[in-house]
Amino acid sequence: MTASATTSSAVPSRRLGIIGSIVGVLALMAAVLPHWVVPIVFPPPPADKVIVDTGHRIKDRIVAKVKGVEYQAPKPEKSAGRSWSETASVTAISLGLLAILLSVLSLIFREERLLAAVAATLGTGAIAIEISFFMMGALILIAILYVIGNIIGLF
DSSP, X not given: OOXXXXXXXXXXXXXXXXXXXXXXXXXXXXXXXXXXXXXXXXXXXXXXHHHHHHHHHHHHHHHHHHHTOOOOOOOOOOOHHHHHHHHHHHHHHHHHHHHHHHHHHHHHXXXXXXXXXXXXXXXXXHHHHHHHHHHHHHHHHHHHHHHHHHHTTOO
């Protein structure tokens, strides 16, 4: 029998925490980058074109109403930029949820808590960024509707 009996402490696994952290970083990238990259790659149409198109649609509605015909709005085409933004948004939220799930599994299997916390934070951050962009859009829409309502005397 040897006199040097060593006690080895079991090092907790890190597999799920590392995978969750990587997925969380990918979710964060999918949440943030498209809002900067997509407008550069697929620039939105100029404001004067949007205004002219809106004017033509309003004119067509008025002509249809005067003629007593039901107005048939043309189906709007989904631009490539909008398609990429929607795909990135769904990807960011999905990857964020997956990072949170991997974080929870990491805690259940008693892996290192720091990596589980990092994965959960990154996943939650990605989801929060997506929700914040949605809320900013909703607030801008409310502000525009308030200004228009104020101009025509609704408020």
